[in-house]
Amino acid sequence: MKPATLGILLGMLLSAGGLKAQECIACHTKITPNIVQDWRLSKHSANDVECSTCHGDGHTTADDVASLSKEAFDVEWEKMLQTCNQCHSINFARAELEKDDDLIEAGDALLAQAIRVIVELYRDGILEKPNNYTYDFPDLLTFSDAPTPIEHTLFNMHLKHRMRLFQGAFHANPDYALWYGWSEMVQDVTEINTMAEELRNGSRKGWWPFK
Numbered sequence: 786m787k788p789a790t791l792g793i794l795l796g797m798l799l800s801a802g803g804l805k806a807q808e809c810i811a812c813h814t815k816i817t818p819n820i821v822q823d824w825r826l827s828k829h830s831a832n833d834v835e836c837s838t839c840h841g842d843g844h845t846t847a848d849d850v851a852s853l854s855k856e857a858f859d860v861e862w863e864k865m866l867q868t869c870n871q872c873h874s875i876n877f878a879r880a881e882l883e884k885d886d887d888l889i890e891a892g893d894a895l896l897a898q899a900i901r902v903i904v905e906l907y908r909d910g911i912l913e914k915p916n917n918y919t920y921d922f923p924d925l926l927t928f929s930d931a932p933t934p935i936e937h938t939l940f941n942m943h944l945k946h947r948m949r950l951f952q953g954a955f956h957a958n959p960d961y962a963l964w965y966g967w968s969e970m971v972q973d974v975t976e977i978n979t980m981a982e983e984l985r986n987g988s989r990k991g992w993w994p995f996k
């Protein structure tokens with residue numbers, strides 16, 4: 786067989802396997818662009834370790850996404866570890882996943898710190914708690930009508946920067962997780978502390994457009 790013919794046959798074989806991968810990427814470029822970007826920059830994409838290598842290809846549409854309970858998540862976690870173990874030692878894989886967990890935990894501690902600052906502003910009557918909030922702490926899902934800059938910063942911290950930390954960590958893109966996740970979160974906390982201080986000493990009003 787001529788090398789060229791062999792090349793074409795190989796190409797056909799590879800593209801059959803690559804079709805699923807392209808589907809995941811095509812849709813997730815719209816749904817979770819950060820993840821696709823993390824993956825593209827990682828050694829996994831350079832080595833043809835596809836989305837479906839780790840996640841399987843059981844889910845292929847927007848409607849069949851499993852929403853997992855805690856127990857199911859632990860099982861999935863064990864399964865994920867076994868998946869890593871196909872190519873890495875179990876110790877390396879476990880250490881990597883635990884490192885990711887630690888980073889996320891540290892991020893959540895920062896988030897908790899920021900929430901506490903705002904809860905204290907509500908408590909001390911310095912910031913008015915919006916009526917539609919169920920609890921005495923900021924509703925992290927009420928992003929679009931975040932009424933004050935300090936709350937807006939908190940929502941961004943949660944929805945954007947924590948998300949990037951999470952996604953970058955698990956998609957083997959530590960630089961991205963650190964620069965666009967962690968360091969942004971550190972900056973968010975600093976800004977929130979500064980704004981809280983200004984609100985307390987009266988040099989800042991709580992409402993838009995006084996930023």
Ligand code: HEC
Nearest residue numbers: 808809812816836837840841842844845846847850851852
């Ligand atoms: C037609 C669009 C579409 C395609 C194709 C698609 N996904 Fe998804 N995927 C989604 C949506 C929508 C979500 C939910 C996102 C959310 O809730 O933030 C999702 C969520 C996920 C999640 C998270 C699941 C969870 O429990 O939180 C993973 C992992 C995932 N997709 C992997 C894949 C893989 C691997 C493929 C290819 C085999 C794929 N997706 C193909 C749209 C798609």
Ligand code: HEC
Nearest residue numbers: 809810813817820821824829834835836838839865951955
């Ligand atoms: C090397 C293995 C690996 C590869 C390759 C991989 N992922 Fe993941 N992914 C993970 C791990 C680990 C998690 C965190 C645990 C979980 O949610 O299952 C995760 C989480 C996710 C989530 C959930 C994020 C959230 O915010 O809840 C989505 C969505 C996702 N991956 C999509 C993708 C897509 C799309 C690709 C391909 C572009 C991809 N993954 C490639 C390992 C991988």
Ligand code: HEC
Nearest residue numbers: 828829832834838839865868869871872873878881882957
């Ligand atoms: C199908 C094989 C395969 C699977 C499955 C896989 N990896 Fe990888 N992984 C690779 C290859 C190949 C490299 C690149 C190795 C290199 O260049 O030294 C890599 C690189 C990495 C790196 C980067 C190491 C570095 O030197 O920067 C990390 C971290 C990593 N993998 C973690 C994981 C985790 C965690 C899982 C499971 C969620 C996983 N991998 C699943 C094949 C795989």
